[in-house]
Amino acid sequence: MRILSSQVSKHVGEEVTVAGWLHRVRALKSVTFAIVRDRDGLVQVVAAEPDLVKRLAVLTEETVIEVTGTVTANQQAPGGVEITSPAVRELSEPxxxxxxxxxxxxxxxxxxxxLDNAAVALRHPRLRAPFEISAASVAGYRRALDRLGFTEVHTPKVVSSATESGANVFALDWFGRKAYLAQSPQFYKQTMVGVFERVYEVGPVFRAEPHDTARHLAQYTSLDAELGFVTDHRDVMAVVREAVAEMVATIAERAPGAVELLGVKLPDVPEEIPSIHFADAQELLARETDEDPRGEPDLAPAHERWLCEWAMREYGSQFLFVTGYPMRKRPFYTHPDPQRPEFSNSFDLLFRGLELVTGGQRLHRHSDYLAALEARGESPEPYAGYLAAFAHGMPPHGGFALGLERFVARLTEADNIRWTTLFPRDLHRLAP
Amino acid sequence: MRILSSQVSKHVGEEVTVAGWLHRVRALKSVTFAIVRDRDGLVQVVAAEPDLVKRLAVLTEETVIEVTGTVTANQQAPGGVEITSPAVRELSEPxxxxxxxxxxxxxxxxxxxxLDNAAVALRHPRLRAPFEISAASVAGYRRALDRLGFTEVHTPKVVSSATESGANVFALDWFGRKAYLAQSPQFYKQTMVGVFERVYEVGPVFRAEPHDTARHLAQYTSLDAELGFVTDHRDVMAVVREAVAEMVATIAERAPGAVELLGVKLPDVPEEIPSIHFADAQELLARETDEDPRGEPDLAPAHERWLCEWAMREYGSQFLFVTGYPMRKRPFYTHPDPQRPEFSNSFDLLFRGLELVTGGQRLHRHSDYLAALEARGESPEPYAGYLAAFAHGMPPHGGFALGLERFVARLTEADNIRWTTLFPRDLHRLAP
Incomplete structure (x- = not known):
């Protein structure tokens, strides 16, 4: 019966079997040290018997082996134990x-x-670690939303029209018809508010991003949520806070090894994340920096960074909500601020200088959708299935989306989102 | 502060606020009953005040309303309580x-x-219920695999070559290059065994199925898993058993209302699910039925049904593993039975007459892959990224896949898989 490397130290004096990849072989004069790597860590095997020393000398690293031997305490060995008098069996070819x-x-x-050598490169503990953090993040996300009464859904990734943004979509041949990869589950998750009130989805989204940057991917994993019966976007922000806090807590709980290996400093998530209105943020930037962004419809990356530093100084928070982005830069389903209709009931969550989450309140009246589409000169026809939800009665609602790979990249301070994506897809890369 | 319908009975004598969809209005001579539906259930509101009665008379069903009033015990009302002296506020347009x-x-x-009216049809409690069962199933699946040390991964849904089966793939335009929607995460999950040993993924898979049947979809949700350091396919079957048992247990725990509403009889999952070898199954069918399937490379649907009835009679089990399918009907990465190489170390899990899970041990030696591809007259070139994993050392491993919608369809005895798919995609249907 195989045990994992992390369990070996509990069996000093006993015979155990471990199995894994030959991580390293070092031949000294009288003995050979073989380090075996399994999913839990490393264990040292000491071979003294001449035939075995000879066999190990020709075994290449990454060969998969099974080792049965006696657990012996050794202060010098990693973990304080090693396996002596081993019998070694190869489980793969060299x-x-x-x-x-x-x-x-x-x-x-x-x-x-x-990336070209992902199959073997990702075996390196430091390159694997971000994906342990990723798995824990998603588990925490679901845990928070399950607790809050959300229902998980799975929506179509192929849609009949490129309605949501029109640009940057992948076209495909669907039994002879033209179809598109879904850029987000936005329309479906809103529709599902009419059914479940609170829904979430974890799934791939597709953006035909023509830019080749360290931040953009053509496929990424979107953590989406939508909830009904909100007063405004602040109810959505409260859910974002719960989700992010549980993600961070679950990373600490489930991936402590990866956190330690990468030296990740997990952020504190304040009970209430500070927030600033877009207009106030612009005033602040005009007053306190050399630039005057007033009149701009969005924040520049440098401004997002400055605001995060400001939030850290003012509130000791690595997170900052910016609310009330101008309507003209937000999608047509965005709900305006009833008091100041040029601004929206929307928000971004900034984390360590970058946008991490985008969300807000959506329109919920059918007539508002028809007006919003008309104002953009669009026909309601391609939106029929979506608009039906509003025609049949929808509560005030809102939601948000968080890009998983980007979140992990910020946490681990990766300089490129491709370090936190298993097999990235972009302008140039379709394989492996 | 809004409370849910399920909480109303705890507040007899108090004033509460509920909100939801106007499920039904019934005007009697002196009072009007309005049933409000929220995500938890129904609550009855009694209006006697003439102005309110008049307002309710013109409110259409599905209008979203908020009701504040006094909780009053009434044996005749659903749940034993109703809301009296209500104030009603409309949250949507009529x-x-x-x-x-x-x-x-x-x-x-x-x-x-x-399906054409999914946005409103799915609000019906009976049509919504399968998706509550679906969400609980996935939660149970993850819970089992998390407990067993699996890591969740997210793999590309767009691939550069149609290698896995060659047929039934959707082609798309990827920045001017031809690409394909992934038919399964098979190659990626195997590759990730080299990194995490045990991985799972819950995600969409795409099959350009040209048939229009009650069982086939062009997109469905695949619950995939793969694990290393197995002896053979039986170690994989043990994980399947754990996953299915936890799925059923989690449905009972998280979706009892849906189970009751649909009259679902949740199956017992035996500690050890009975299994029969493919060759023995054929012998049994030849002996006990009017047909002689020996020599056929696969089981016909009628044979699967007969075997399930047999397993129920013999073992009292609604589940039956059939193992050892002939190699010639299994994909090229299938591991043969070392004793009888015409048969494979593979299995199907049958449930109530239908195949629910397919899995098995895979080849793990690089040279075996090269030989298997050569035997099929295929070049290893398009498989380069995949084959790299084996060249660099892979343990004996295996895995399985379970179709979520099909599982829920069998559980709920749906006559068409489209009843258990939120927005089905098939030969004809791309919207809503």
């Missing part, structure tokens, strides 16, 4: 040498080389 | 009449009409 030394603390290869 | 009477116990409309 492995082709990796293009990287996986046993070195850091992979020095450049990102494209790592 | 709703367009639904094409169905949502208040009737059963929707009599045919499936196409229901």
């Amino acid at each position: 492995a082709v040498a990796s293009p990287f030394d996986l046993y070195r603390p850091v992979v020095s290869a450049a990102l494209p080389t790592v | 709703a367009v009449a639904s094409p169905f009477d949502l208040y009737r116990p059963v929707v009599s409309a045919a499936l196409p009409t229901v």
